Amino acid sequence: MSIDMPAVVLAREEVLPGIVRITMEAGDEFLEEAAPGRFIQVEAPGGIFPVLRRPFTLHRVEDGAFSILFRVKGRGTRKISEVSSGDTLRVLGPLGRGYRLAGGRWLLVGGGLGAAGFPFLAARIESGTALLGASSSDDLPDAGVADTRVATEDGSVGIRGLVTDLLPDVDWHEYSNVALCGPVAMMKAVIKAVPPGIRERIQVSTEARMGCGWGACECCSIPAAAGGYFKCCTAGPVVPAGDIDWSRWEETD
Amino acid sequence: MKKVTWSLWGRKFDSPLMLASGTAGFGLELMKMGMLDGVAAVVSKATTLAPRDGNPPPRIVETGFGILNSVGLANPGVEYVVDEILPMAAGLPVPLLVNVAGEAREEFAAVVERLETSPVPMAYEVNVSCPNVAEGGKAFGASPEVVESVSRLVAGVSSRPFSVKLTPNEGDITESASAAEEGGAGAVTVSNTFLGMKLDWRTGRPALLRKVGGYSSPALLPLTVARVHLVSEAVNIPVLASGGVSGPEDVLELLAAGAAMVQVGTWLMRRPGAGSELMKGILDLISPGAE
Numbered sequence: 001m002s003i004d005m006p007a008v009v010l011a012r013e014e015v016l017p018g019i020v021r022i023t024m025e026a027g028d029e030f031l032e033e034a035a036p037g038r039f040i041q042v043e044a045p046g047g048i049f050p051v052l053r054r055p056f057t058l059h060r061v062e063d064g065a066f067s068i069l070f071r072v073k074g075r076g077t078r079k080i081s082e083v084s085s086g087d088t089l090r091v092l093g094p095l096g097r098g099y100r101l102a103g104g105r106w107l108l109v110g111g112g113l114g115a116a117g118f119p120f121l122a123a124r125i126e127s128g129t130a131l132l133g134a135s136s137s138d139d140l141p142d143a144g145v146a147d148t149r150v151a152t153e154d155g156s157v158g159i160r161g162l163v164t165d166l167l168p169d170v171d172w173h174e175y176s177n178v179a180l181c182g183p184v185a186m187m188k189a190v191i192k193a194v195p196p197g198i199r200e201r202i203q204v205s206t207e208a209r210m211g212c213g214w215g216a217c218e219c220c221s222i223p224a225a226a227g228g229y230f231k232c233c234t235a236g237p238v239v240p241a242g243d244i245d246w247s248r249w250e251e252t253d
Numbered sequence: 254m255k256k257v258t259w260s261l262w263g264r265k266f267d268s269p270l271m272l273a274s275g276t277a278g279f280g281l282e283l284m285k286m287g288m289l290d291g292v293a294a295v296v297s298k299a300t301t302l303a304p305r306d307g308n309p310p311p312r313i314v315e316t317g318f319g320i321l322n323s324v325g326l327a328n329p330g331v332e333y334v335v336d337e338i339l340p341m342a343a344g345l346p347v348p349l350l351v352n353v354a355g356e357a358r359e360e361f362a363a364v365v366e367r368l369e370t371s372p373v374p375m376a377y378e379v380n381v382s383c384p385n386v387a388e389g390g391k392a393f394g395a396s397p398e399v400v401e402s403v404s405r406l407v408a409g410v411s412s413r414p415f416s417v418k419l420t421p422n423e424g425d426i427t428e429s430a431s432a433a434e435e436g437g438a439g440a441v442t443v444s445n446t447f448l449g450m451k452l453d454w455r456t457g458r459p460a461l462l463r464k465v466g467g468y469s470s471p472a473l474l475p476l477t478v479a480r481v482h483l484v485s486e487a488v489n490i491p492v493l494a495s496g497g498v499s500g501p502e503d504v505l506e507l508l509a510a511g512a513a514m515v516q517v518g519t520w521l522m523r524r525p526g527a528g529s530e531l532m533k534g535i536l537d538l539i540s541p542g543a544e
Binding site for chain 2: 004043048049050051052053075076092208209210211212214215216217218219220221222227228229234248252
């Protein structure tokens with residue numbers, strides 16, 4: 001059951017340059033349905049263009065509220081980012097399939113704002129380590145995990161390099177689960193570096209240019225390992241890494 | 254207060270709203286979401302003889318005032334539709350029209366023949382106008398001769414009424430509409446997406462891999478109103494309006510222009526509850542104060 005509701009904005013913060021967090025009031029039904037990795041479709045306020053809603057993963061869900069964290073990129077995200085406390089945003093969701101919350105220790109691997117959904121995931125798992133990659137400290141979100149290791153391309157925080165440069169120091173025996181989210185090229189590189197045995201337990205939070213968000217329009221296609229495509233919005237957004245045909249998957253944005 | 258009704262093919266509906274093909278799947282997702290209130294009928298995603306993966310992503314892109322899609326008739330093929338999807342669609346609270354597409358004239362009839370084995374469809378919509386397959390759109394659906402022959406072939410195998418979904422892109426849509434009527438169509442759908450393209454002038458790179466796609470938008474309303482008006486004067490079969498609805502007044506305008514029923518598509522992608530939202534607005538406008 002998904003609902004389409006006006007959600008009251010409780011807070012709007014620019015947490016990093018050009019990166020905005022919006023916290024909204026959540027009803028009981030929303031809180032029951034909310035799960036790490038699920039997403040919402042938000043209508044851009046003020047007029048009917050852009051027509052399509054913009055999809056956002058659930059960033060945090062706590063204390064009767066939920067939040068989204070995003071970079072202001074185009075007209076839709078700009079309009080959404082311009083709300084103030086007390087305004088309402090029209091929100092559809094939670095939608096899609098989230099992470100399978102298996103027990104054991106988790107490794108959360110994120111590239112840039114791919115880590116936007118990690119705080120909610122971190123709140124619902126036993127324990128974990130986050131490996132984050134970003135171009136600089138200016139686009140490094142908080143993963144909500146105490147044990148967070150960072151690589152930045154400019155070396156402004158953590159080691160200078162890519163998130164894959166953090167992988168050689170991982171003691172893979174400690175982890176039962178891997179959550180992966182980021183640019184497609186980054187995810188391809190990470191998967192290659194994860195040893196067999198745990199590679200099968202990688203869950204990928206996928207992203208695609210989306211139409212409806214609820215399974216009808218066939219627009220958010222991602223190449224499927226079984227051939228053809230699967231729908232990011234209803235088969236995912238979180239899928240086992242093995243469900244994706246990585247050789248055919250390219251970044252579309 | 255007299256109850257207002259709309260009718261199509263001898264059936265009465267308490268709403269003039271149909272969900273346009275390609276924007277509602279087979280209605281199953283909306284049924285689960287409890288969002289089919291106010292909807293008279295669902296028109297399914299296009300069904301072809303063989304399964305189609307569809308076009309490589311990106312399949313949708315926003316433009317200044319509307320969207321371009323390039324889905325490419327992705328569908329699991331008529332066998333799967335009949336065996337797996339239609340049995341589930343039997344549980345829909347509203348009737349289903351199955352949209353049928355093909356790459357050759359005979360294919361439409363072959364798909365309909367297979368659909369005839371299912372008790373579920375109320376009717377068909379014959380899509381001779383998809384701009385996102387090489388054979389569709391352009392010359393194919395624009396030729397009245399082809400429209401008439403596809404209609405005749407479908408009429409020959411169908412026990413159910415069908416509407417022919419016409420292209421707005423080429424040719425004279427009134428001639429195509431007359432050809433559909435001549436061929437035995439029970440209605441025409443006016444119309445489909447407009448051929449459109451978006452590119453980055455700096456790089457010349459198109460936003461869609463296939464370069465061109467189907468444009469839809471609330472901004473299409475006056476284009477649809479004109480075509481519905483012209484077609485409804487040219488034929489004696491019902492006209493199903495499709496293109497440009499984003500509010501209750503748009504629906505009433507299309508009905509006033511001559512439409513028997515009005516389809517909602519792109520707007521549904523923004524508002525999955527469009528059926529009940531629009532219907533509430535329509536009833537407020539035509540019978541103010543009534544409940």
